[in-house]
Amino acid sequence: MNQSVSYRSGRSKRDSAKRSSAPTFVELFTPKIVTVFREGYGLGDLRSDIVAGLTVAIVALPLSMAIAIASGTTPDRGLYTAIVGGFLVSLFGGSRFQIGGPAGAFIVLVAATVDRHGIDGLILATLMSGLFLVAAGFLRLGTYIKFIPYPVTIGFTAGIAVIIFASQVKDLFGITLAGKEPGELIPKIETLAGAIGTTNLSAVAVSVMTIAIIVGLRKWRPNWPGMLIAVAVGALAVWVFGLPVETIGTRFGGIPESLPAPAVPMWSLEKIHAVFPDALAFTLLGAIESLLSAVVADGMSGRRHRSNCELVGQGIANIGSALFGGICVTGTIARTATNVRSGARGPIAGMLHSAFLLLFVLIAAPLASFIPLATLAAVLAVVAWNMAAKHEFATLVRSSWGDAAVLLATFLLTIFRDLTQGIVVGFALGSILFIHRMAQIAEIEKHVPLAVEDESDLREDRTRYDTSMARDTDVTVYRITGAFFFGAASTIGAVLDGLLTDRKALIIDFTEVPFLDSTAANVIGRAAAKAHKRKMRVYLTGTSPGVRRELFKQGARPPFVEYDADIERAYAKFKGRAALAAATS
Known part of the structure; x- marks a missing residue:
């Protein structure tokens, strides 16, 4: 069964479900050596x-x-x-x-x-x-x-x-x-x-x-x-x-x-x-x-x-x-x-x-x-x-003046002052930079449910995809929604690790990603490289010029990934290649 995962900031029923199934104290603090012996x-x-x-x-x-x-x-x-x-x-x-x-x-x-x-x-x-x-x-x-x-x-x-x-x-x-x-x-x-x-x-x-x-x-x-x-x-x-x-x-x-x-x-x-x-x-x-x-x-x-x-x-x-x-x-x-x-x-x-x-x-x-x-x-x-x-x-x-400022401030303070000041000031600058970027792109939009009765209820720039994709065992569709930055990078990186298993193609939709920083782009770049080693095709769709530019800088570029305008085009391209490979094998 296909997976379609959406990352959203804020509280939701999904957050409540995650909290209710959170790991127990014993699961969190059991040393790995115990786990290894349990597995054999x-x-x-x-x-x-x-x-x-x-x-x-x-x-x-x-x-x-x-x-x-x-x-x-x-x-x-x-x-x-x-x-x-x-x-x-x-x-x-x-x-x-x-x-x-x-x-x-x-x-x-x-x-x-x-x-x-x-x-x-x-x-x-x-x-x-x-x-x-x-x-x-x-x-x-x-x-x-x-x-x-x-x-x-x-x-x-x-x-x-x-x-x-x-x-x-x-x-x-x-x-x-x-x-x-x-x-x-x-x-x-x-x-x-x-x-x-x-x-x-x-x-x-x-x-x-x-x-x-x-x-x-x-x-x-x-x-x-x-x-x-x-x-x-x-x-x-x-x-x-x-x-x-x-x-x-x-x-x-x-x-x-x-x-x-x-x-x-x-x-x-x-x-x-x-x-x-x-x-x-x-x-x-x-x-x-x-x-x-x-x-x-x-x-x-x-x-x-x-x-x-x-x-x-x-x-x-x-x-x-x-x-x-x-x-x-x-x-x-x-x-x-x-x-x-x-x-x-x-x-x-x-x-x-x-x-x-x-x-x-x-x-x-x-x-x-x-x-x-x-x-x-x-x-x-x-x-x-x-x-x-x-x-x-x-x-x-x-990459950008903001990341360069955070990097150089941390680097120079570490050398000429001390390590603790470098980390604290670097983190503070990174947080201020993030707030600044979020203020620039803040917007109010109408909530769009996953199932809509009227086509006009969908935003024009939001990609709809054929539900047949959800039944395709070869393809995983992953839609990221919201600002993708260092605070969300670990969560999304963990999800991507779980998706890079036995599928043949991964489609990641960036249509609802207004901003992506170097940490998040690095996560995507590493995931794409890992998928490439496993002979898994990765398609990134709906990327804005700014998002694509940051992804390119951090290594998410051909031959590791392919870029397409929307999910359906990426899906059709993959199925066409899969059919051709099957016909010639």
């Missing part, structure tokens, strides 16, 4: 998860240490975070494939917190952030994270990438500073430029070699663990040739060979009050980053995560990480994507990734002393380059 988990699934867990651990090993060092802590704290936090994220989270651990996005916030409050303050803020995330999950605030506009996420991600790269310049070039390296970007650049004469050519050589190995293997041997190989080769080169560069051993004395005993961080009311803003910043970024990572996993796997359960799992993971001396835990997009691509079947893969990292600490910790800091800095430089979302950034700058 066999030996073949375990073998796949072992391979995926080992693959992700190989990627996470150098990253965890590099991120911890860049955050102003010691490499062992990054490993504790990945081991304890990563295990708890997979055990209690709402995503099948999420990999938790230290993330590059937190480098700026963690380093600033260490600067202001020391390691004890950082661990206390991490613990408090965990409690806040658990509360946010049970209050079902994860539902509202989807309202963060697309330009804001691209803006702060690109800003973080710039800051990460700037923080690694010192170790990339082996520069020696007389005093402490400034945290702010401009003073940091000025200080590094003033000390450029202390550049260590051996460190530069190691950095260049590391980047060349990672980039080369990614191009010619994409299935090989490029980062781990680069780190191993860098350590071997320093040891064999006796290169005068800093290593984990010379700066930190190596890493411990076991996990520390869990302990509650030192606290007082004054200390809690002092780190409260930092804990809130950790909570905000942790919620956004983890749910973005879960959405990426959904797009790659075709599954749907439980956002509020994921927040609870992230909160528990941050509490556990703090108790073992770790730093902030969140979902990590690169490691989660690696997990999916490696064939993971469920959360067991994430738990095994933590177990493999623990084995490294227990067995091979002394080897970490030989890892040069220039190599880890090079790893993070590559991570920053990949994080920058260069194509998306350029697309948004060209």
Whole structure:
């Protein structure tokens, strides 16, 4: 039976029906590992998860240490975070494939917190952030994270990438500073430029070699663990040739060979009050980053995560990480994507990734002393380059003045002020821009029921379609009504995911869509690309010039979609092609 779905803002009987059939508390907060075992988990699934867990651990090993060092802590704290936090994220989270651990996005916030409050303050803020995330999950605030506009996420991600790269310049070039390296970007650049004469050519050589190995293997041997190989080769080169560069051993004395005993961080009311803003910043970024990572996993796997359960799992993971001396835990997009691509079947893969990292600490910790800091800095430089979302950034700058303003405000505030201000101001600008656009297109129209007795009751620009389409098992008709913007994008995206199943054609009617923003256009573009991979034809009908222009910018263009004036023409075109294919087969 065909589906015809209409999205409308405001209250309706359909909204009441949805509320009455809303998921129960148990359904919302049941960890995905329980769901996986209910569906059946066999030996073949375990073998796949072992391979995926080992693959992700190989990627996470150098990253965890590099991120911890860049955050102003010691490499062992990054490993504790990945081991304890990563295990708890997979055990209690709402995503099948999420990999938790230290993330590059937190480098700026963690380093600033260490600067202001020391390691004890950082661990206390991490613990408090965990409690806040658990509360946010049970209050079902994860539902509202989807309202963060697309330009804001691209803006702060690109800003973080710039800051990460700037923080690694010192170790990339082996520069020696007389005093402490400034945290702010401009003073940091000025200080590094003033000390450029202390550049260590051996460190530069190691950095260049590391980047060349990672980039080369990614191009010619994409299935090989490029980062781990680069780190191993860098350590071997320093040891064999006796290169005068800093290593984990010379700066930190190596890493411990076991996990520390869990302990509650030192606290007082004054200390809690002092780190409260930092804990809130950790909570905000942790919620956004983890749910973005879960959405990426959904797009790659075709599954749907439980956002509020994921927040609870992230909160528990941050509490556990703090108790073992770790730093902030969140979902990590690169490691989660690696997990999916490696064939993971469920959360067991994430738990095994933590177990493999623990084995490294227990067995091979002394080897970490030989890892040069220039190599880890090079790893993070590559991570920053990949994080920058260069194509998306350029697309948004060209798309419209409004999206460009939101993007650039978020990006520049993230770089020159702080991440929290960037997100808050970007979201506020996005909301004001939306209100402005809605004010421009606001109109009053007569309600048109689905069944009309008089042809004149229909608006002239509203497309009617033959009811025979509703009985066609090969075609799905989807009509979007109302402003299609970032607030509605998640809902419509979920519906589209459900429609891209066994049908041969999808017709989406935009006749009643007066406005579409970049976030919504990106949803349609991704859905069209997914349908194209499944050999499913997608027709977009009734698009106004402005709507079509935005869709084109975000990738919804031939050969992924075809545009037609109305539904009936698109339907006739598809049936004609289907008949021709049947006649020639």
